[in-house]
Amino acid sequence: MALCKGGRNVTILKVSARSKATAVAGAIAGVIRDVGHAEVQAIGAGAVNQAAKAVAIARSYLALDGIDVICIPAFADVIIADQQRTALKFVVEPR
Amino acid sequence: MALCKGGRNVTILKVSARSKATAVAGAIAGVIRDVGHAEVQAIGAGAVNQAAKAVAIARSYLALDGIDVICIPAFADVIIADQQRTALKFVVEPR
Numbered sequence: 611m612a613l614c615k616g617g618r619n620v621t622i623l624k625v626s627a628r629s630k631a632t633a634v635a636g637a638i639a640g641v642i643r644d645v646g647h648a649e650v651q652a653i654g655a656g657a658v659n660q661a662a663k664a665v666a667i668a669r670s671y672l673a674l675d676g677i678d679v680i681c682i683p684a685f686a687d688v689i690i691a692d693q694q695r696t697a698l699k700f701v702v703e704p705r
Numbered sequence: 706m707a708l709c710k711g712g713r714n715v716t717i718l719k720v721s722a723r724s725k726a727t728a729v730a731g732a733i734a735g736v737i738r739d740v741g742h743a744e745v746q747a748i749g750a751g752a753v754n755q756a757a758k759a760v761a762i763a764r765s766y767l768a769l770d771g772i773d774v775i776c777i778p779a780f781a782d783v784i785i786a787d788q789q790r791t792a793l794k795f796v797v798e799p800r
Contacts, residue, residue: 627750655722658757659750662793666778679798681774683761698757705775705800 611637615641622649622699627656634660635667638702642672642679650700651686658698665700678705706732717744717794720759731753731764733797737767737774739743745795753793760795767792773800 611634612624625634631698634650641648652661665681672679682701687694706729707719716736720725729745736743747756760776767774777796782789 655750655754657792659753662753662757662778662795665779666780666793669777669779680777682764682775683757684764685758685761698754698761700757 613637613641619650620647621645622651625650625652625657625661627654627660629657629660629664631660631663631667634664635671638664638668639671642668642677642702642704643675646704648702650702651688651697652699653688653690653695653697659699661700665702668702679703682704713741715744716740717746720745720747720752720756722749722755724752724755724759726758726762729759730766733759734761734766737763737772737797737799738770739771743797743798745797746783746792747794748783748785748790748792756793756795762799763797774798775800 611629623637627637638648650661652658679702686699688697706724712734733743745756774797781792781794783792
């Protein structure tokens with residue numbers, strides 16, 4: 611998992627198939643608490659699976675703080691090693 | 706992909722790794738237009754990937770009707786061939 615700054619002051623969490631879902635969930639919850647909005651980006655089935663599980667777990671973490679988050683899946687074009695790839699991103703924000 | 710009736714008059718769309726994302730997206734959009742609420746259920750990374758892509762595509766279909774949908778990922782225990790498995794479900798509903 612890697613954190614980087616996107617546009618509009620959005621923190622993008624890059625998730626791989628080897629990312630631990632609970633660790634990503636903790637990061638999502640932290641970013642939501644800090645700035646109220648997070649983007650989780652994944653390329654490939656294994657990474658998307660970890661990202662989706664992480665959002666489900668983050669929901670339970672944030673519910674303890676009374677924060678009810680929803681997610682919006684969308685495609686995103688990203689450049690990796692000069693190659694264009696299609697990522698799936700989950701925008702996570704309070705309902 | 707299989708459609709079945711869940712509780713609370715909810716239609717559950719069961720997605721596999723071999724499901725076509727655009728076909729699932731069309732089914733999600735149809736269910737949302739009909740009853741305003743759908744659940745997409747997937748077991749395994751390949752299935753979760755197809756389900757997440759389908760929700761992203763369904764969002765674009767429904768946006769054409771002026772319907773802005775969000776999704777809520779959650780874990781669900783399901784019984785398959787007398788074995789308990791953990792599925793990931795995406796609840797899809799208007800924002």
